[in-house]
Amino acid sequence: MSKKELVFLPLGGSGEIGMNMNLYGFGTPANRQWLMIDCGVMFGDLSTPGIDLICPDPSFILEEKEALHGLLLTHGHEDHIGAVALLAPKLGCPVYATPFTAALVARKLEENGEFDVELNIIDMNEHFSLGPFDIEYVTLTHSIPEPSGIILRTELGDVLHTGDWKIDEKPTLGPTTDSASIKKLGDEGLLAMVCDSTNVLSSGESGSESAVRKSLTKLIAEQEGRVAVTTFASNVSRVVSICEAAMAADRSVCLLGRSMLRIVDVARETGILPEGLQFVEPRDAGFLPRQHVLYLCTGSQGEARAALSRIARNDHRDLTLSAGDTVIFSSKIIPGNDREIYTLQNDLVELGVKIITEKDEFVHVSGHPCREELRAMYEWARPEISIPVHGEARHLEEHANFALELGTKRSFAPRNGDLIRIAPDGPERIDEVPAGRIYLDGDILLPDGAAPIKERRKLSYAGILMVSVVFDGHKLADDIGIDGYGIVGGEDESDDFSDLPDEIEDAILALPKPKRADDEAVSLAVKRAVRIYFDDVWGKRPVVMTQIHRIAG
Secondary structure, X not given: OOOOEEXXXXXXXXXXXXXXXXXXXXXXXXXXXXXXXXXXXXXOOOOOOOOOEEEEOOHHHHOOHHHEEEEEOOOOOHXXXXXXXXXXXXXXXXXXXOHHHHHHHHHHHXXXXXXXXXXXXXXXXXXXXXXXXXXXXXXXXXXXXOOEEEEEEEOOEEEEEOOOOEOOOOOOOOOOOOHHHHHHHHHHOOOEEEEEOOOOOOOOOOOOHHHHHHHHHHHHXXXXXXXXXXXXXXXXXXXXXXXXXXXXXXXXXXXXXXXXXXXXXXXXXXXXXXOOOOOOOHHHHOOOOHHHEEEEEOOOOOOOOOXXXXXXXXXXXXXXXXXXXXXXXXXXXXXXXXXXXXXXXXXXXXXXXXXXXXXXXXXXXXXXXXXXXXXXXXXXXXXXXXXXXXXOHHHHHHHHHHHHHOOOOEEOOOOOOEEEEEEOOOOEEEEEOOOOEEEEEOXXXXXXXXXXXXXXXXXXXXXXEEEEEEEEOOEEOOOOEEEEEOOOOOOOOOXXXXXXXXXXXXXXXXXXXXXXXXXXXXXXXXXHHHHHHHHHHOOOOOEEEEEEXXXXX
16 A cells, blocks of 8 residues: 555546546555646536536545646647636646647636636647656647647656547648657557547548548539538638638638637637638628628537527528528537437528538548557557547447557556556556536536436426415315426316316315325325326326415414
């Protein structure tokens, strides 16, 4: 128990794609020093009504925050930085990021009114120390500017934490992957690599942004009428490719959507956006000939409030699309967003708009490594231990097996909460810590299992019934009042619940008189009667709220 250990602890992003949060610890079990890498979110869905964002529960590290030396960010995607403004003030440690990522985080902190977080802007390939960790950033390629892997050097060995990456020999913005540094790391002897697993089930290579730019240039030039293109706003390379393709087709570019405007603004502020790119204001774009304008929109995942969804609903103040116009989805469908995207596309088709997706033309490449890119990374790094992250269970297990095929001696596919000893004698799960979720409900963070979320799920499933009862002594003084919302009242789907008041009255009168004076007993009787009634006529049980009034004698 007195020996020093190097441990790895994922609190988010292992067993799921999204809300990445990873911890590295060094020291004895009684005195570990910690680093955090990334602090991301995932978005709410139909199973979490009213919830905007979901992030990992940091309770474990909050109890150890005096030993937390820093939060290192690999890049600026929401699943890696989206929770920084929510959690960094609680963590109380300095945050480190390259200029583009830092600019995105700074805006989030400002929007949340958090001005006390220490945000350190570091150079690409920065080298510095925090506690027992010697840290080096290494440049990779991905679908956002300045993606970085992080090398952690310790007394017990070195770890490469890749973050999100791919191999692109011809990126349209930024440098290529620093393979020389990774090969040097392999030559020196790399203990472990903690690596992106997103596309491990996909053969071949993910493809180059340069090839997408060439395809988009040809495709946009072929279109008539207005053209709208939607893509991930954070993919600045793609945004620039679309803009340059538009200019080659003699089209002016109009940006629509807050996140698109924000990313372009940050890219310009940090010197990433090429000089010469010009944009037309939405109020002016409508006066341009249809064949000379291109709208670059948010909403590739069918987000209801994004620009493209509003256009599809004819609810956008600056743009109406119609027959002869084209919408290009320069993106992929993220699993779970299928229904929203198909609804969006159907709405556009109803307007007479032509739809082009990645299934129709070459308009998108992934930002994550497929199997041949993983093979190359393992050949460069040659780690003794592979720890796959950033994937669902099927991705992690396949990656762990693939790493063994590629010559890695040992592998471990973790789940959130697994405390893994990397050295000495790792990998081995030595403990399991709490690793739940917390939910952003408006401006309030709620723990997993919070009553409001459970109640909303019930409400979305079977509605709510309000029952009002008035007593005069032990007798009912008035008709029983009933209001239902989201409820089917009977086989004819009416909601008048004509038989229900009698059922409730019978249940109340069946109580002994002393019990009728007990509000809790009356409430239970009412709920039992409602449950029996709806089991019979509907097969579902609504949420029941009771109001019991008593006339003073």
